[in-house]
């Protein structure tokens with residue numbers, strides 16, 4: 209058996225930044241430290257921080273006046289920021305700068321009175337946060353291409369759109385094409401909202417599909433970009449499974465497999481992938497692990513004041 213590692217996988221710059229913010233805040237202030245939503249969607253990262261005294265919350269109700277809080281990488285709605293200010297909560301914003309860029313575009317559209325189609329998964333924290341930047345009567349959330357049929361705006365309406373950062377590049381393209389067909393005055397952005405990390409990881413999985421019989425994606429089930437990696441492989445007719453960590457890997461699935469591909473979502477620590485490689489090499493006869501240098505290695509986002 210040979211193992212092929214996707215050339216681009218694991219932590220992106222936004223996730224590294226968010227995790228560093230929590231680490232540094234813990235070091236400087238110690239617990240109690242609150243984080244609004246999971247800092248990134250990865251069970252191991254979250255349980256590691258819990259063990260160090262971090263409390264994760266989904267509302268501000270249980271956060272005491274004046275407490276210290278970090279907003280997760282997925283970003284929050286302005287109403288949450290206002291509520292935090294009202295309670296005199298000292299917050300640090302770990303929103304990924306690429307999500308922040310989408311907030312600003314959505315807000316600009318809304319201020320100009322332009323209708324905004326928000327393409328993404330309705331319940332995903334990032335989408336919930338972005339919705340808050342658009343006035344209710346201008347906001348239209350679209351999850352799938354067929355949702356466009358039910359948009360009731362006149363077809364000559366100038367419409368702006370923004371997307372969740374972690375969608376499938378290919379699916380989003382067909383949604384945008386259908387939207388453009390229905391609304392010819394659609395305002396096209398200068399660049400796609402799907403972030404570089406999502407695109408690079410999907411492209412790397414497509415590369416793996418050319419060589420591999422099965423692809424293992426490391427990532428938590430609530431991680432959008434990890435789920436999209438699994439779907440990318442499946443769409444290219446390669447069997448693909450999503451696991452949180454090595455103990456979830458059913459090694460029997462690798463019976464008679466000669467080439468195994470491994471990738472991981474943008475919120476997955478390196479040690480998770482190392483654990484999967486270790487389990488496979490322990491249980492199967494592996495002749496080679498193919499690795500290549502990540503082209504994203506040097507990319508970082510600056511930190512806020514902590």
Ligand code: SF4
Nearest residue numbers: 220222223304373403
């Ligand atoms: S996946 Fe993209 S948008 Fe999300 S944290 Fe990483 S770089 Fe930022």
